[in-house]
Amino acid sequence: MKLNGAQIVVEQLIKHGVTTVFGYPGGAVLPLYDELYKNGGSIHHVLTAHEQGAAHAADGYARASGKTGVVIATSGPGATNLVTGIANAHLDSVPLVAITGNVTVPLLGRDSFQEVDIVGITQPIVKHNFIVRDAKALEQTLNEAFYIAGSGRPGPVLVDIPKSVQSDVCEYTRERGFFEEKEKPNIHPDDIKKILSALKTGKKPYIYAGGGVIASGAEAELRELSTRLSAPVGLSMMGLTAIPDDYALNLGMTGMHGKYAASVAKSESDVLIVLGARFSDRATGNVEEYRADKTIIHIDIDRAEIGKNIHPHIEVCADVKEALTKLLAELPVMQNDEWLKRIDELKNEEHVSSNDEFNPKNIIEMTERICGGDTIIATDVGQHQMWVVQHYKFKKPRTLLTSGGLGAMGFGLGAAIGGCMANDSKRTVLFTGDGSFGMNLTELSTAVSQELPIIIIILNNGVLGLPRQWQAAFFGERYSCSTLNRKTDFAALAKAFGADGYKAEDLSQLEKILLNLQDKTPTVIDCAIGMDEKVFPMIPPGGSIRDIIVKE
């Protein structure tokens, strides 16, 4: 069958099970948009307000659904606007295929209008990228792109398609074409023996679980491992939702702003089992002390992560689910009441304040109580993000969309749109700050046009909270450029976009708003909080458990 390049792209998207794409048209992708139009709706294209919003939406869609997200942008500025979104997906191992247009093949390399070398620009932040200079290579390239994005450790793949290639006609084969696959690593029987022996020697096992557990779908195996070993589970931020909040041995997040019990138990443990995590500096602090007095077992699908930041005693390069399945087949129950008792003590030492103030913890807990269950929660980046990951009780995998590795302010609204669409447009909550929301709030127009019931809770403190907290702690309270003084009326702004907007000043007002929401309208709730609310616990950068600050 003879098709033009644009038709091949559409056919390939359908073949790879794509039903929703996010994007923004422009000169160099008009042939592709023409085919999307003619195709008549088997692929739902979501038009965002800015390409960055589209990239974050495709990312949020992928995180919530486990499918590969797809974003389309034109050449030049369209392509460069994707860069933050692609870097974000790269650092959090999110499967994403980004399709960009480019100038026609004869115009490439001549600084033509709206030409950039997006393959060169994105090279360090993609799993792989392609420029397709011949329509005959397009079909196989897209097969390869989807394979790379979704296999092994997932990640973003960019495919740059010059306009002339979109128009050129060639044979569409519906065949996979030949491309090599990377070897699939697996756990070796000797590794299982070594792990069993380490677990028998140890008295205080601890599991540190990351995003790889969710990517490989190993939530049940993780829980079984924890139960059999009497091992508490601490999570990286990407690992949150891998195990329900109410599971007795789930201690929550570890790391710089992790829970007290999670951090102390980790430091007291003598066998540390690390599953699908990469020891980010935000998660470890001082690496020497992190590693001290324990046997570390690191299981990860990416061999380059093993020994990169923390050198383990036993290393296993494998898919977490496959490795745990084989390990569990030989692992006996190792009930450990003494360690369980200690974990209970630590949980009781967790610092909790209880009052009815209109503070971040109470706002988050009230939202969870009313919207809870399997609602998808998106966050932006900053103090509000830390409060959400500390206080929200996640029950199901893939219900948290947050920018971990890149820490990209402005991620949240796009991600919430993508997450909401991946979840049949069911109610979705975005917690954001006034700083983060200001970065990409223009996507409110997308949430309105798509009739998405997204609740946007702005924890509005009038400052850039994390810089301010660090300036208070490390820079003598010199609040350089972190006070916003913007006087934005967010409720009025929401209404101008065609959304609903409210201001809440206490918990009863918030409750009333949350109980009376519209089904198809995004709602902004501006919650004024104090500018000196801080995130605790905190282990300062490069510090260890001895440096933990639990309250002001």
Add this chain to the structure above:
Amino acid sequence: MSDSAEKFTVELLVSNHYGVLNRITGLYARRGFNIDSLHVNETENPQRSRMLISSKGDKYIQTQMVRQLSKLHDVKSVVLMTQSTV
């Protein structure tokens, strides 16, 4: 770089395609490793090139480079050669 830095060479089999050299040298540049010598030639199979890249680094750097290079989609095989293996 630590005191135990030694000369090491990686032998790579890669796709014979424009841009591949860039991806590989980019990995070295990002981590701040200087390349002391670089040799590239097309192999008996025109779809493959062979590269020899010499650099200096301790065991940690050698292992990291081999593992990071192996991740690249265009890299088909990596062999590490050090003073003790050659």
